[in-house]
Amino acid sequence: MAFLSPWFLFAIAAACIPLIIQLLRREKPLIIAFSSLRFFKKTSRILVLFQQIQRWLLLLVRMLILALLGFAFSRPFLQTELSRMTNLTPEATVILLDRSMSMQYGENFARSKEAALQIIDQLEPGDEAAMVTFSDTTGAVIDLTDDFSRLERFVAQLESPGFKKTRYQPPLRLADQILLNTPHLHKRVVLISDFQQQGLNQFGTDWKLSPGVNFDAIVVGDKTVSNLSITDVRSPTSLIREEEGFSILARMRNMGTSPIPSAKITLTIDGEEHDSQQVDLSTRSEAVVKFDTEFTSGAHNGRISVVDDSFPADNHFYFTIDVLPKIKVLLVNGESSKEWYADEGHWFRLALGESRESQFQLELAAPGELDPTEFNDYDVVVLLNIATLTDKQYLGLDAYARSGGSLLLAVGDNVRPQEFNRGFADITPALLHDRYRSFTDDFLVIADVNRRHPLFRSMGRGISNWSAHIQSYWPSEPRSDGEILMRYDNGAAALIETRPGEGRVLLLTTALDTEWNNLPLHSLYLPFVHEMLQYLTSREDKKRFYLVGDPVPLGKSINGNMIVIDPLGNEQSTELVAGKEAFYQAANLPGIYAIELEDRAAWFAVNSLTEESDFTSVEPHEIKDRVVSPVTKPEPSRQILNARMNLQLERSQRIWWWLLLLVFLASIAESVLSNRTHR
């Protein structure tokens, strides 16, 4: 320790002033001859003794205040800090610690924490270090600090790795940014990882660390690895054939470096083990395991598991299967024709299929046979080219649509606009005007499709290239709440949707037979009809499983409070609003997630990332070659040197603040003591 104003050390002698005053002005106590001290002796002797101590303590505190002030004014500073600045080579280090799923293997993560602690332990005074955890993105971060104990605590408190994949570039970029503004001349990045090959995916080839930043690698992965992974499971998303046998195929792959004889694979359905098989796999080989099973109606969840594998994180593959009832469709054909090509009903029945495998259960009725009381027995009522209905039937359809029923209105030459507009006034998506007929050789095509609409979402880009020729249609005037989903190339609406009450109504302004167009002759006719019916019955797409980190859609057409329960039993509540897509963003664990919405229950499955099961590693020098800049270390600018100097000077003189703080505390103690001391 040295002093900038050493002559102020003489001021420490001022600490003697209170003592001198005490000695010089020491008042001899008044002597009082008293009758007896017997009542004095019964008072607390400790009190008297404490008073003596208090007086001496007060004197000491006053001396301390003056001594500290003198010491502070002499401006002491730590020479070691300055010598460090001039002689040593302090370094800024950013430690990158891999917390991807593969680090769950064996002792990988424990070794990585140990390596990080070792690096921190080797840091010298003047060094600074930062800590960044990462998987596919960067996780918890501690910025550059010289508080090494804080870094040690941070490492010690790190929890086990999650189930995310490995990406090396995001943490390296962040480390480079952290080191960008540090005044240290020596900078380095230490990457602690199992160095999976796949961590280099999406690694930008043009990016490098800033000039002067060194790269070190610490490999914590095992050289020999044993891991049997389930890379894929083929199972149907939904079934409509109840109690019929299905096969579930599981693809197994030996990701390790040694063969795996007699691995046991099990199939569990709804929590009960259903079947098990044995597989033998040599190194880097694959096998497909087939499980035959059947399901009853309703929602089911399943799991394919590998028993007794070295890497438990990828030992389970989860999936869900919904066994759905058939969609009941009531088809009302307004113009049955003996000519099959001019009969809308014929083409529609053809599209739906009437075999046992069809997901639709079709019933036919003539307009005159329609019983309004039976509408609620059907999921969809399809009205094809209806000329007229009775008022009672109109009212029944109106009530059916408003109460949640679905209507598909396909018009044709049999339709009378005035009658149509009157009968369906409150539920039609659009009012019809006079019929459009093209000239002999002219035709319209489907030109504009709202591909974001759920109806078309699964049909892909092909719907935009639907080259069907339309010679005739009913021009329409959509209602204020009508949404045009498809247009002809002249801009007129082809398919319009409205939602009266809780139901859905679709209006196709051209016919579904070959009289006005050649739609039924095109390959898209069948999926178009199917998608319309599925959309009308709200059967939205559901995936067999999601991957960790995927946003899981919770539904767009539902109102209410949905609760999602993750595999650990944690609940998350989400308020769903019809028409607004909501997602579950916290699928960070593999497993079966339960969904509760009012009285309904369902599941969705989340699986770990198969790429994290592949322990193929990359040599650290490959990463080093990619990221270390070939530019030699530049000389630091005058600005950076000044910043370093200022920082070190300020740091070496921090002791002043502590001295003044002590003076402050001693002053408070002096005030308290002097108030408590009796004169």
Place this chain on the structure above:
Amino acid sequence: MVSIANLELRAKVAVEGFLNGLHKSPFRGFNVEFNEYRHYYQGDDIRHVDWKMYARTDKVYIKQYEDETNVRCYLMLDCSASMRYGSEEISKLEFSKTLAGSLAYFMMMQHDAVGLTTFNTQMRDYLPPRYRKTHLTKILATLSNLQATEGTDLTRPLTDMGASLKRRSLIVVISDLLDDEEAVISALRQLRSRGNDVIVFHVMDHAELTFPFTQIAEFVDLETSDRLTTSPAAIRKEYLIELRKFCAHCRTEYQASNIDYCLLDTSEPLDVALSSYLTKRVKSA
């Protein structure tokens, strides 16, 4: 009254106004006024034999006279060193001397025989009770020459006094009672149990009762010469609690033994003490 140097004069002034309590003596004695005869018993003073009666009746009779002496009163005055303490013009000893003188004067005025005993660690002066004018002068002279020295031992003089008393008497103890209180109480109880009336005048200086000191001081015990430097402000509360506990204990114990207890503050007039004595005197009558 402190300004009156002469103790006799001080006693006179103090007693003035208290003579209305005179009454007829219940005791018989040997004085000038003949009352009756009684038979001679062995041990009677032959000076009181009526020889003329013997000549006439051939029987020995003793002449009895009406005795003007009412009560045999013993004034016991503490002259230990602690009595020297006085924060104002008058010390406890001066106050006690005036009190004793006043009581003696007052008793003489009532034709009571008054004796005086002074003591510290032992009995110092002893004047037996007499009813004579010259005796009062002796008492006052003894009081005037009295000095406060040494420690206090109340027990021994009280025990000696109890042993020497042959007749029922009135014992007036004037002291600051700074002694072993249990032993003192025990000795006074013995006196009381022999039929004597006992009055205790507990004399305390005003400073002892209020402890008004403020500055750090070295307190010196007048009896033991012990020293203690302390801050009075810090110990005042504890001191007063202890003192009040001591006084309350004395009062409770004395009252339980039918001993009159009167705490006197030297800053207050003597009327309280005289009134107390008079009350006791009336009760005795």
